[in-house]
Amino acid sequence: EDELHRIANLPKIELHLHFEGAAPPAFIRGLAKEKKVDISGIFNEDGSYAYRDFWHFLEVYEAATSVLKTPEDFARLCTALLEESARNGVVYCETFLSPDFCGGGDVTAWREYLHAIREAADAAERDMGITLRGIVTPIRHFGPEKAKRAARCAAETAGDWIVGLGMGGDEKQGRQRDFAYSFDMAREAGLRLTSHAGEWQGPSEVREAVEDLGVERIGHGVRAIGDLAVVDMLIEREITLEVCPGSNVFLGVFPSLKEHPIERLRERGVGVTVSTDDPPFFHTTMKDEYLGLAKAHRWDEEVFAMINRTALDAAFCDAATREAVL
Ligand code: ADE
Ligand code: ZN
Numbered sequence: 001e002d003e004l005h006r007i008a009n010l011p012k013i014e015l016h017l018h019f020e021g022a023a024p025p026a027f028i029r030g031l032a033k034e035k036k037v038d039i040s041g042i043f044n045e046d047g048s049y050a051y052r053d054f055w056h057f058l059e060v061y062e063a064a065t066s067v068l069k070t071p072e073d074f075a076r077l078c079t080a081l082l083e084e085s086a087r088n089g090v091v092y093c094e095t096f097l098s099p100d101f102c103g104g105g106d107v108t109a110w111r112e113y114l115h116a117i118r119e120a121a122d123a124a125e126r127d128m129g130i131t132l133r134g135i136v137t138p139i140r141h142f143g144p145e146k147a148k149r150a151a152r153c154a155a156e157t158a159g160d161w162i163v164g165l166g167m168g169g170d171e172k173q174g175r176q177r178d179f180a181y182s183f184d185m186a187r188e189a190g191l192r193l194t195s196h197a198g199e200w201q202g203p204s205e206v207r208e209a210v211e212d213l214g215v216e217r218i219g220h221g222v223r224a225i226g227d228l229a230v231v232d233m234l235i236e237r238e239i240t241l242e243v244c245p246g247s248n249v250f251l252g253v254f255p256s257l258k259e260h261p262i263e264r265l266r267e268r269g270v271g272v273t274v275s276t277d278d279p280p281f282f283h284t285t286m287k288d289e290y291l292g293l294a295k296a297h298r299w300d301e302e303v304f305a306m307i308n309r310t311a312l313d314a315a316f317c318d319a320a321t322r323e324a325v326l
Helices: 002-008 025-034 054-065 071-087 106-126 144-157 176-188 203-213 222-226 228-234 247-248 260-266 284-298 301-314 319-325
Strands: 012-018 090-097 130-134 162-167 192-197 215-219 240-243 273-276
Touching: 002 284, 002 301, 012 071, 012 273, 012 284, 012 301, 025 071, 054 071, 054 301, 071 090, 071 106, 090 106, 090 144, 090 162, 090 319, 106 130, 106 144, 130 144, 130 319, 144 162, 144 176, 162 176, 176 203, 192 203, 203 215, 203 222, 203 228, 203 240, 215 222, 222 228, 222 240, 222 260, 228 260, 240 260, 240 301, 260 284, 273 284, 273 301
Parallel strands: 012 090, 090 130, 130 162, 162 192, 192 215, 215 240, 240 273
Antiparallel strands: none
């Protein structure tokens, strides 16, 4: 009991958090009311987000995001999500942010959103000691042309705060290689690369993200477990997985935490890390993730210390920032 308490309170590194997906339903309802937009259809009677499966989740996600209109709205969300992360002991976090939702891919508009978000993040760092960095996120089911606009926004704002390009969205649409132009543009701008793969598609999707896009981390990647040659490729190339166990179980990728492959991947030697993905959508928090893994896989404090070391080593920020957080 005492050890579980200590585990829940460990300082945590989170590498995979969708900015809009971290918006609590009450926050979105409040904005909808202010702006007189009716999105009541996306909520259950108890106030939680209502969706049937992952693909419906993506629709509800976009409907919820539609009430986030101004840079100020995004700044308010930034403060709210960092308060929640700090309550969970998160000391360093990387968040996926889409220019598609922040000015529609226009670079000038994107800079304004980014400026407002950074101000909120800097204030949270001063007040709560939590550090945030941004990963620009092309959305796969919006297609390669919109991805290029997102990547251009990323390249134009690459630096100490925008640290990477990371594709999200429906991995059943198109191929990883359709987005190679965007990933090349980001790499040339000095950005680090990650892509969602192996959440819904099998091991070959994970291989394609590595071989066709040159990513050094994978969002999820857990279905690599279906082909040990792909697992060994991840080990050999030192690719880190951004694993979101609670998200996977809630969406039915795996039936339970006990059956989740995170422990098998870790034992074999893959660099695994732990994140929440979209916490209010999947009814999870970083404390819940840690407690669930401690119970399901008998992970002790030492294992979590290793997980956080792996996460910090794979973080996209500069070395000085990394050394300051743990
Ligand atoms: N966007 C938000 N959450 C996502 C997930 N788990 N997979 C793909 N795209 C997402
Ligand atoms: Zn994700």
